[in-house]
Amino acid sequence: MVVSIHTLAGAALGALTGNPLGAFLTGAASHAALDAVPHTDYRTAAPGVVDGLLGLAFLTWLALVHPGGAAGTAALWGGIGGMLPDTEVAVSHLFFKGRMKMHFPSHSGLTPHPQVPPPRGVWTQAIALVLAVVLLAARLA
DSSP: OOHHHHHHHHHHHHHHHOSHHHHHHHHHHHHHHHHTSOBOOOSSHHHHHHHHHHHHHHHHHHHHHSTTOHHHHHHHHHHHHHHTTHHHHHHHHHHSTTOSOOOSHHHHTSSOOOBOOTTHHHHHHHHHHHHHHHHHHHHHO
16 A cells, blocks of 8 residues: 555544554554555655655644644554554665565565555555545544
């Protein structure tokens, strides 16, 4: 999955917890769950870095729009938990030509990470994106 979907899904599920630690752990768990859904990943590192920066921009906006509220704070930490595992992928591709040992379960091969070509792999991500946005909007409304 692309980083922005991991970020949004983590934020949406994190907002449901109402607590920062639970949100962070839920966001990280959602990352593994979404990686188990057949999807298409980036072919190069540059789009992933840009997408990660967009995810950070979204989380910054979220923190500014919902400061101090339990759901907003939990969404922020859930989003961080959702996107953080992909930092090892970015570091691997940017600094180690993709040869760095991965530690997150869905990146190391411990849990499934099925890849499918477009358009199917893009559709699964689009569905996840819509569900995450609807859930997050409903929780923060």
